[in-house]
Amino acid sequence: MASVTISSVRKTYGAVSVIHGVDIDIRHGEFVVLVGPSGCGKSTLLRMIAGLENISAGTIAIDDKVVNHLEPKDRDIAMVFQNYALYPQMTVAQNMSFALELAKVDKATIRQKVDAAAAILGLEPLLDRKPAQLSGGQRQRVAMGRAIVRNPKVFLFDEPLSNLDAKLRVAMRAEIKSLHQRLGTTVVYVTHDQIEAMTMADKIVVLNAGRVEQIGTPLELYDRPVNRFVAGFIGSPAMNFLRGTLQVDQAGLKVASGSVIAIGAYPVELTGRTVEFGIRPEHIQVTETGGLDTLVDVVEPTGSETHVVADVAGEKLVALIRRRMPISVGDRLPIVFEEGQGHLFDAESGQRLILSSGQA
Amino acid sequence: MTLSPSAFANETVIKPPRDWVLIGLWISLVVVAAIWIAPFVFIVFTSLKSTAQVTTTSAFAPPVDPQFVNYAKAWARGRFDITFVNSAIIAAIKVPLGLFISAMAAYALAKIPMRFGRLILVLILFGTMIPFQVMLAPIFTLVNGLGLIDTYPGVILPYLAFGIPYQVFILYGFFRGIPHELSEAARIDGASHFVTFRRVFLPVSLPVLAALFILDFVATWNEFAMALVLLQDREMWTLPLGLSAFQGQFSRDYGQLNAAIVMTVLPATIVYLIFQRYFVSGLTSGAVKG
Numbered sequence: 002m003a004s005v006t007i008s009s010v011r012k013t014y015g016a017v018s019v020i021h022g023v024d025i026d027i028r029h030g031e032f033v034v035l036v037g038p039s040g041c042g043k044s045t046l047l048r049m050i051a052g053l054e055n056i057s058a059g060t061i062a063i064d065d066k067v068v069n070h071l072e073p074k075d076r077d078i079a080m081v082f083q084n085y086a087l088y089p090q091m092t093v094a095q096n097m098s099f100a101l102e103l104a105k106v107d108k109a110t111i112r113q114k115v116d117a118a119a120a121i122l123g124l125e126p127l128l129d130r131k132p133a134q135l136s137g138g139q140r141q142r143v144a145m146g147r148a149i150v151r152n153p154k155v156f157l158f159d160e161p162l163s164n165l166d167a168k169l170r171v172a173m174r175a176e177i178k179s180l181h182q183r184l185g186t187t188v189v190y191v192t193h194d195q196i197e198a199m200t201m202a203d204k205i206v207v208l209n210a211g212r213v214e215q216i217g218t219p220l221e222l223y224d225r226p227v228n229r230f231v232a233g234f235i236g237s238p239a240m241n242f243l244r245g246t247l248q249v250d251q252a253g254l255k256v257a258s259g260s261v262i263a264i265g266a267y268p269v270e271l272t273g274r275t276v277e278f279g280i281r282p283e284h285i286q287v288t289e290t291g292g293l294d295t296l297v298d299v300v301e302p303t304g305s306e307t308h309v310v311a312d313v314a315g316e317k318l319v320a321l322i323r324r325r326m327p328i329s330v331g332d333r334l335p336i337v338f339e340e341g342q343g344h345l346f347d348a349e350s351g352q353r354l355i356l357s358s359g360q361a
Numbered sequence: 362m363t364l365s366p367s368a369f370a371n372e373t374v375i376k377p378p379r380d381w382v383l384i385g386l387w388i389s390l391v392v393v394a395a396i397w398i399a400p401f402v403f404i405v406f407t408s409l410k411s412t413a414q415v416t417t418t419s420a421f422a423p424p425v426d427p428q429f430v431n432y433a434k435a436w437a438r439g440r441f442d443i444t445f446v447n448s449a450i451i452a453a454i455k456v457p458l459g460l461f462i463s464a465m466a467a468y469a470l471a472k473i474p475m476r477f478g479r480l481i482l483v484l485i486l487f488g489t490m491i492p493f494q495v496m497l498a499p500i501f502t503l504v505n506g507l508g509l510i511d512t513y514p515g516v517i518l519p520y521l522a523f524g525i526p527y528q529v530f531i532l533y534g535f536f537r538g539i540p541h542e543l544s545e546a547a548r549i550d551g552a553s554h555f556v557t558f559r560r561v562f563l564p565v566s567l568p569v570l571a572a573l574f575i576l577d578f579v580a581t582w583n584e585f586a587m588a589l590v591l592l593q594d595r596e597m598w599t600l601p602l603g604l605s606a607f608q609g610q611f612s613r614d615y616g617q618l619n620a621a622i623v624m625t626v627l628p629a630t631i632v633y634l635i636f637q638r639y640f641v642s643g644l645t646s647g648a649v650k651g
Contacts, residue, residue, distance in 0.1 A: 053545050074551035086542035090564035099560075100550035147550075 003064040003077075003154035003187050004029050005050065010059035012045055012211075019045055020211040022059065027204075032181050032188045036198040037208035038234070044159055046208070047191045051080050051157050063154060076155075079148035083160040085140045087132040087147075094119075094128040097146045111150075118149040121180070138169045145180070156181075158190040162197065174200060195235050199223070207231050229351035232279050232344055238308055241285070241318045243278045244348060247271050254278050260314035262293060264343055275348040282308065282321035284342035292335040300328055309334065408432070408619035415615045431620040435607070439621050443596060444603030447513075449628070451599060452581045455517045459524045460573055464566070466525070467532035468558045472544055482533065488526030493587065501590050511594040519587055524580070528573055535569045536562060571636040579629045600625050 005027040012020040020042045027033045035043040048054040050061055052073035060067045068076045079100075087096050094115055101111045119125045122142045132140055141161060148156055161177070162170045178201050181188050192198055198205050199219045207214040207222065207230070215222055215231045226232035232240050243264075245256040249272040253261035264278050295311035295318065302308075309320045311334055320336060328334065345354040399421075407415055408431055409424040436442070469475070470482050493500075500519050501510075509515030539562065547557040563570070585601040592598055598606075607621050 051545075051549060053548070073545075073549045078549070080546070080549050082542045082546060084540060084542055086540065086546040088543070088547075088561055088564075090567075099547075099552075103551040103556065147546075151550075 005155060005187060005189065006060075006062040006065070007046070007050070008060050008062075010046070010049065010061060011057045012042070012049065012054065013057045018211065020049075020057075023208075023211075023213050025206055025213065025216065027187060027189065030185045030187055032178070032190065032201060032203045033206060034190045034192060034198040034202035034204075035206045035208055036192055036195055036234075037214075039193060040210075041208040042211040043191045043193075043208050047080075047157055047159055047189060050076075050155070050189060051078055052076050077153050078155045078157055079151045079153040080157040080159065081141075081144045081148050081161045083163050085132070085144040085164075087140060087143055089132050092129050092131055093124060093135070093143050093146075096132070096143055097150050100147070100151050114150045114152075115146075118146045121149065121183070122146050137165050138173060141165065141173060142176075145177070149180075149184070154187065156186050156188045158188065160192055161190075162192070162194075170197075177201065196237060199235065205235075207234060209234075225353075226279075226344065227353050229277055229279070229346040232346065232353075236281060238282045238319045238321060240279045240281050240344070242346075243280075243316050243318075245276070245278070247274050247276050247345075256314055256316055258315035262314055262316075264338060265340060267345065271345070271354065274354075276354060277346045277348050277351075279344035279346060280318075280338050280342060282319045283323075284339040285318060285320035285336050286339055287320070287322060287324075287326065288335050288337045290335070292337040295334045295336055297328055297330055297332045297334050300330060311336070404619045404622055407615055408623050410616050412614055412616060428616055431616040432624065435617040435620040436624065438617065439603050439607040440595070440598075441600070441603065441621070441624060444598050444600045445624075447592075447597060448582060448600040450513060451517055451520070452578055454513070455520045455524070455581050456574060456578050458517075459521050459577060460528060460570060462521070463525045463528035463573075464532055464563065464570070465558065467529045467536050468554075468562055470529070471533050471536035472541075472557075472562075473554060482529075485526050485529050488523070489530060493523050497586065497590050500587070504591055511592055511597045513597075516588060516591045516599075519591065520581060520584065523587075524577055528577065531573060532566070532569065535566060539565060575633050575636050578632045582629050 005025075007023055007025040007027075010020060010023045011018065023042075023046060025033070035046060037043050045054055049056050050063075052068065052071060056069050060069055062068065063076060063078070073080075088099065091099065097115045097118060098111045101114060106114075115128070116125075119128055122145060124139070124142055124146055127135060127139060127143070132143065135143065141164075144161070158177070162173050165173060174197060177190075181201075190197075190201065202219055204216065205219055205222055206216050209230050214234075215227045217225075219235075222231060222235050226235060226240075229242070233242065243254055243256055243262060245254040245262070247267060248255050248261055249267050249269050251261055252263055252266050254264050254276070255261050264280075293313050295313040297309055297311050298317070299310035300307060301310075305323070307322045307325075307328065309322060309328055311318050311320060313336075318336075320334075322328075346352065347354055403420050406421065406424055409427040409429065410418065410431075411426075411428050414424065414426070414428075466485070470478055470485075475481070504510055504515045504519065507515070509518070543561060543565075544557050547561050552560065583601055584599070585605070588599045588602055592602065604621055604625050608618060
């Protein structure tokens with residue numbers, strides 16, 4: 002176990018800057034997920050922790066020891082790559098023991114560690130196979146086994162589940178999480194999949210264009226996104242946004258079409274301000290009477306819930322309905338926004354204005 | 362719903378339609394193979410015939426009374442005991458050494474960031490563009506100046522110089538194609554560049570190394586012009602030089618001449634048969650998800 006401290010880290014390639022001063026504190030044994038869209042710099046940051054990329058400015062410390070100029074092998078980290086990066090000519094056991102062999106660990110200890118890791122990951126029957134003879138999930142497990150045998154201070158995962166099919170991904174997600182709980186090793190995990198981030202992380206770091214947008218627990222990010230980017234990135238289906246001018250006296254939002262949509266009460270000083278109102282799909286309720294009049298555009302039943310795309314005053318909204326009800330395209334569906342669940346963001350800066358209606 | 366096997370019993374089996382393109386390809390392959398094999402068959406048959414048989418029978422008629430003695434005579438008269446050993450020594454040193462140097466150079470150029478890496482690569486690739494005939498005279502002057510005429514190093518060093526550039530070129534491309542995660546994983550595992558090269562890259566590159574080994578062995582084994590210029594002492598001659606002298610001396614004795622030719626090409630064939638089994642595709646499959 003170890004802590005990782007990233008302070009004012011920057012990365013530039015010539016004149017191009019890809020990471021602009023990132024600060025992250027990772028505590029002992031924490032499972033931290035770096036998440037963001039492609040090109041946001043999350044993999045670069047992970048590779049800087051691993052020592053595969055130079056750090057242009059700032060420091061990275063593992064257990065209070067600055068590692069900027071240490072070789073990867075001297076940082077006491079292990080990394081699992083997206084495409085596994087197993088040595089094709091070596092058996093599973095040889096793949097897992099390679100690092101220990103290079104570190105001149107004696108044979109008996111290597112054997113013991115490989116067996117222990119294989120037992121944890123259920124790889125015992127596969128130890129003599131070559132990577133080509135394994136399925137995707139098994140290869141992924143071997144890649145993790147290779148990391149485990151080294152008993153590193155920090156595990157680094159670079160989108161390890163991206164190459165697996167959807168079902169296996171869910172299974173491996175749970176496996177990695179339970180592995181972390183058993184081993185208690187600090188984990189830094191990179192993904193572009195916000196569901197992976199939400200389900201696995203103790204702490205999520207949302208990155209965008211080389212900057213940290215927000216750091217927090219999954220539910221903090223979900224319930225109180227600090228800006229429009231985080232609000233839109235976390236959650237699936239994504240949060241709905243309505244852009245317009247706040248009409249506090251009517252408890253509504255005047256949208257582009259000129260209609261006023263009821264969004265609940267907000268402090269009077271915000272009147273006339275151009276904002277983006279955010280509401281999560283599950284906070285849109287179908288009502289019997291009154292409410293907003295919408296026209297159903299698309300109906301997507303998933304079994305456990307139904308996603309309904311509806312048109313309200315020229316704006317599209319996605320509602321998530323858990324109750325089974327007969328809805329079809331073209332229906333008129335009256336809806337209301339759940340009280341206290343709206344998010345207001347400044348239309349210009351995208352920064353959060355207020356937690357929810359009625360609260361400053 | 363279940364179907365009993367008898368449900369299909371009355372169905373006529375529909376044959377897939379004939380693929381005429383495939384058939385055409387097969388026919389042309391057979392024709393090309395026959396064209397390539399014909400001279401070899403001719404040489405092997407002739408090598409087993411006496412001079413009288415050569416003149417009286419058709420070139421492609423199998424020998425009725427195989428004259429294996431042709432081989433023994435050709436071996437002795439063509440001084441194969443000397444030329445064969447010389448060729449073997451030169452090929453045995455030059456081919457593995459050249460491949461090893463080329464592979465190391467290609468690894469360094471492909472995987473180690475260097476300030477002038479590109480420039481060095483271009484300079485090496487220049488080597489593939491210079492026809493060696495142009496260089497024969499300067500090489501002779503150089504080797505002579507170093508006092509290496511009629512020595513093994515005197516011929517091995519120029520061979521290396523002309524062999525390495527194209528091997529670097531091919532291996533560079535191959536190493537570039539190996540996913541960088543593989544070398545990064547090795548780096549994290551604590552492997553030095555040399556360990557990564559030896560333990561990860563060389564095993565992964567076996568098919569291409571085997572191909573280069575065969576090509577280079579055959580080229581070195583058959584090399585004539587440079588050997589002719591650099592090896593003047595008959596005791597240092599290689600097989601092609603011996604064969605050419607043999608041809609001059611015994612050009613009437615076709616049986617022995619062809620026996621000498623067979624003995625010359627045989628080692629190259631054996632090397633090919635040994636290494637061709639490494640031409641297995643997909644050796645890297647399973648390393649990373651494709």
